[in-house]
Amino acid sequence: MTITGTESVEPVLRGLEDGRPAVRLRAAMAAGTAPDPRFVGPLVERCAVEPEFHVRDTLTWALTRHPVVRTLPAVLGELSSERAQARSQALHTLSKIGDPRAWPAITGALLDDPDDEVARTAWRAATVLVPEGGRRALAETLAGQFGRGGPQTQRSLSRALVALGGAAGPALDTASQSPVARVRTHALATQRLLRDPDAGFESAVEEAKRVVALGGTASEGA
Numbered sequence: 001m002t003i004t005g006t007e008s009v010e011p012v013l014r015g016l017e018d019g020r021p022a023v024r025l026r027a028a029m030a031a032g033t034a035p036d037p038r039f040v041g042p043l044v045e046r047c048a049v050e051p052e053f054h055v056r057d058t059l060t061w062a063l064t065r066h067p068v069v070r071t072l073p074a075v076l077g078e079l080s081s082e083r084a085q086a087r088s089q090a091l092h093t094l095s096k097i098g099d100p101r102a103w104p105a106i107t108g109a110l111l112d113d114p115d116d117e118v119a120r121t122a123w124r125a126a127t128v129l130v131p132e133g134g135r136r137a138l139a140e141t142l143a144g145q146f147g148r149g150g151p152q153t154q155r156s157l158s159r160a161l162v163a164l165g166g167a168a169g170p171a172l173d174t175a176s177q178s179p180v181a182r183v184r185t186h187a188l189a190t191q192r193l194l195r196d197p198d199a200g201f202e203s204a205v206e207e208a209k210r211v212v213a214l215g216g217t218a219s220e221g222a
Contacts, residue, residue: 013042021052028055032062037070044074047093048086060093068099076105084115091118095125103129111141116153119145123160135167143171146190147182155201158190162197169194185212 015027024046031039043063050056063071075097078090091110094102106129110122123142130138142164145157161168172194175187188208193199 009036009038012039016042016046021055024050024052024055025058028058028062032058032065035062035066037066040066040070040074044071044078044090047089048078048081048083050089056089060089060096063093064096068097071097072099072102076102079105079107079110084113084118087113088115088118088121091121091125095121095128098128100129100131103131103134106130108141112145116149119148120153120156123157127160127163130164135164136170139164139168139171143168143175143187146175146178146186147180151201151205154186154189154205158186158193158201158204161190162193165194181212185209188212 012027012030015023015030018024018027028043028046031043040063043059047056047059047063050059063075071093075090075093078086081087081090087110091106094105102125106122106126111119111126113119113122123145126138126142139161142157142161148154148157161172168190172187172191175183176191178184178187185205185208188211189201189204192204192207193201
C-alpha cells in the first residue's frame with residue numbers, strides 16, 4: 001500500500017481498521033512512509049486497541065515519522081486514558097519520539113501504575129526522557145518499586161535503574177539494607193547488574209537470595 005496523493009488517505013485509514021493484521025500492518029507502514037497530519041489521530045487511536053505486537057510497534061514507528069508538534073499533544077493525551085494499553089503504548093511512543101518536553105507528563109502515578117505493563121513502560125520512558133539533573137530523584141522513585149511483580153516486571157525495573165548508571169547508586173544502597181527480604185533481594189540483584197551489566201538477571205537474583213539468606217552484604221556475596 002503506497003500513498004500517491006490525497007486520494008490515497010482514505011484507503012490507509014480504512015486499512016488501519018481492517019480485521020486482518022497483515023492489512024493493518026501495511027496501512028501503518030504506509031502512514032509512516034508518507035506522513036500526513038490526518039493520520040496522527042487514527043494512529044494514536046489504533047495504538048489503544050491494536051492486539052498484535054508487530055502492528056502496534058509499526059503504529060509507533062509511523063507516529064515517529066510525523067512532526068512532533070502534531071504527535072506529541074495527541075500521544076500525551078493518552079496517558080490519562082482508562083485503557084491500560086492506551087497508556088502503555090503512549091509511553092512507549094514517547095520513549096521513541098524522545099522529546100524532552102514529554103518528561104513532566106511521566107508522573108508518579110504512571111511510574112506506580114497498578115498495571116504492570118504500564119508501569120514497566122513508564123520506567124523505560126522515564127529513563128529516556130529524564131533530564132540529567134533529575135536522574136537521582138528518578139532512581140529514588142523507582143527504588144520504591146523493588147520487589148514488585150514477577151520476574152519480568154522485576155527485570156524491567158532493574159534494567160531501568162541500571163540505565164541511570166551511577167545516579168542510582170544511593171537509592172540502591174538504601175534499598176539493599178531493607179528489612180523486607182523481597183525488596184533487599186531485588187536491590188542486591190540490581191546492584192550486581194549495575195557493577196556487571198552483562199550478568200544475567202536470573203543469576204544476579206540467585207546470588208542475591210544467597211546473600212540475604214546468609215544475612216550478608218552485597219560485597220560479601222560478590
